[in-house]
Amino acid sequence: MSFFKKHIEAMDAYVPGEQPVTLAGVVKLNQNENPYPPSPKALAALREFDEASLRLYPDPMVARFRRAAAELLGVGEDWILPGDGSDDLIIMIARAAAGPGRAAAYPYPTFPFYFTQGQIENARCLRVPCPEDFSLPLEALAKADAAVTFVASPNSPTGATATPDRLEWLAGKLKGLLVIDEAYVDFADQHAAALATRRDNVIVLRSLSKGYSLAGLRLGFGLAPPRLMEGLVKTKAIYNVGPLPAAVGAAALADQEYHSRCVELIRAQRQRLERELAARGFRVYPSGGNFLMVTVPGGDGRAAFEALKARGVLVRYFNEDRLRDTLRITVGSQPENDALLAAIDAWRG
């Protein structure tokens, strides 16, 4: 006799990227973290945080952060729902919209957490393969017509993006919800936030983990029409975002000048890595994120991963169909990328 439901017993847990015990001697390019520190204004908010507020329960709707996000996107506060990382929003959405008789669809490959949440809700999970070039399979997702469709744009691990026009086309085809996961959109050319204001079935997700260098803070948010937000609020943990992330996150969003500077540095380094990796025989897929997916020369992704790890550079290898000849490499700072290229040259001879 199990203590858990049969479908929970049967599923695998989500496997996060490797986190070395110490960063000494490691160039960490495996979890798409931002190489630059958070905004000085966010760090000032951390130092100035009112300790007295820790004794009290926080505001369950996180008005302080909601206001900052609403201002940034030019919408009313009731269009924003903060979460304990954007993965918290994925959990809320799956709870509210996926389940027996209510399928969840997503591309393959993509962020595996959509599958994890679909499984937890005991929903049929429709894994829709990307074509050979790893572009996003929007037409096939439209045909799947699930109760909830997840599209990360930029997608991970491929970096592929879909234009707002194409995403709007998909939203129009679907009877269910379309979740546009923009965790990496800070590094892309275009975003699709306006779709949430034009379509009643679109939820856009944003994260402060990548573009704002705050992965450890755990803060993200959803943007959707208030009617959808009312549904999601029912499925959220009561106090899912505390006052400390709210204060630091609000200050980070308000410092767009610093944000833009970091993004520009990373985009310039992404361009440099694209060029340098291609010159070394890697096939580099176009990426709108702060990472690149590459097919390794020789086709053995695991061997490349091990060779780089032995030289102190940690990248991401996925031991699964279609990805065994690839690596996903986070775009680091210039010295980190220098170290990556030096490790590749040492490995390749």
Ligand SMILES: Cc1ncc(COP(=O)(O)O)c(C=O)c1O
């Ligand atoms: C596509 C995508 N969406 C969402 C997330 C979750 O990000 P967070 O919970 O840190 O906001 C990730 C994390 O890697 C991701 O790759």
